[in-house]
Amino acid sequence: MKKQDLIFILGVTVLLLPFFICKPVSEWYYAFNASHGMIMSFLKFAVLSTLGEMIGLRISSEVYNRRGFGILPRMLVWGVLGMGINIAMIIFSNGTPVVLQYLGMQDAVQVMHETLSWKKAGVAFAVSVSMNTLFAPVFMTLHKVTDIHILTQGGTLRGFFTPIHIREILINLNWGVLWGFVFKKTIPLFWYPAHTITFLLPGNMRVLFAALLGVVLGVLLAVGARMGEKNTGS
Numbered sequence: 296m297k298k299q300d301l302i303f304i305l306g307v308t309v310l311l312l313p314f315f316i317c318k319p320v321s322e323w324y325y326a327f328n329a330s331h332g333m334i335m336s337f338l339k340f341a342v343l344s345t346l347g348e349m350i351g352l353r354i355s356s357e358v359y360n361r362r363g364f365g366i367l368p369r370m371l372v373w374g375v376l377g378m379g380i381n382i383a384m385i386i387f388s389n390g391t392p393v394v395l396q397y398l399g400m401q402d403a404v405q406v407m408h409e410t411l412s413w414k415k416a417g418v419a420f421a422v423s424v425s426m427n428t429l430f431a432p433v434f435m436t437l438h439k440v441t442d443i444h445i446l447t448q449g450g451t452l453r454g455f456f457t458p459i460h461i462r463e464i465l466i467n468l469n470w471g472v473l474w475g476f477v478f479k480k481t482i483p484l485f486w487y488p489a490h491t492i493t494f495l496l497p498g499n500m501r502v503l504f505a506a507l508l509g510v511v512l513g514v515l516l517a518v519g520a521r522m523g524e525k526n527t528g529s
Contacts, residue, residue: 299353299358299359300353303349303353303359307346310342325499328499329499332381332502333378333381335502336377336378336380336381336502336506337374337375337377337378338374339377339502339503339506340373340374340376340377340378340380340505340506340509341370341371341373341374341377342370342506343506343507343509343510344373344376344377344506344509344510345366345369345370345373346510347509347510347511347512347514348369349366350510350514351514352364354514362449362450363446363449363450364446364450365445365446365448365449365450365451365455366450367452368445368448368450368451368452368454368455369442369445371452371455372438372441372442372445373509376434376437376438377502377506379434380434380502380505381502383426383430383434384426384493384494384501384502384505387422387425387426387429387430388407388422388494388498388501390425391418391421391422391425391426392404392406392407392418392421392422394425395418395421400418402414403418406418407419407494411495415495416491416495418494419491419492419493419494419495420487420491422490422491422494423486423487423488423489423490423491423493423494424487426490427482427486427487427490428482431482431486432478432482435473435477435478436465436468436473439468439473439477440459440461440464440465440468441459443464443468444459444460444464481512485511485512489508489511490505490508492504493505493508
């Protein structure tokens with residue numbers, strides 16, 4: 296473990312520990328989260344998912360930040376995407392049980408408000424599959440477009456607010472990797488089961504857990520990228 300790792304771990308600990316050990320801070324968090332859910336969605340994803348990308352960069356490039364990486368633009372993007380994820384979770388967690396009820400599972404809506412059971416897990420899995428099949432590919436593509444734009448503009452906030460050349464970026468995307476790894480592997484193998492757990496949690500914990508999954512995903516993507524480089528090299 297290098298000095299930069301110790302500094303990073305210390306910084307994350309100082310940032311997050313008060314929410315777990317300081318009762319007034321945790322009480323403020325729950326109260327603010329209940330009354331300002333969208334703002335908290337922005338903050339959770341802006342901080343936690345960006346940390347995940349930094350950890351991913353550390354795994355793939357041995358640094359947490361580098362010139363052009365653009366931590367602030369990434370935080371802004373993740374914050375906005377986090378609000379979109381919150382909206383999607385509300386839509387699919389309420390809409391999917393209604394669809395299941397329409398298809399014949401009469402207690403699908405009710406079971407999501409009951410204690411943990413195999414039936415509830417099945418409905419949660421259906422919610423996860425519907426959200427990650429219908430929403431996730433669009434979300435992931437949009438995130439990739441903004442990621443490329445940030446890198447192209449040198450990672451600066453000023454550059455980020457220049458027009459995004461979406462057509463050119465989409466034409467030049469590595470669709471082989473996006474489909475073959477991101478869509479085909481991470482969605483069914485990671486997001487389906489992970490978000491099944493998400494939708495089994497109380498409503499006030501779902502967005503936080505989803506943001507924490509962003510940390511895990513950053514690590515998985517970095518590991519996948521390194522494995523791809525080794526396979527290419529061999």
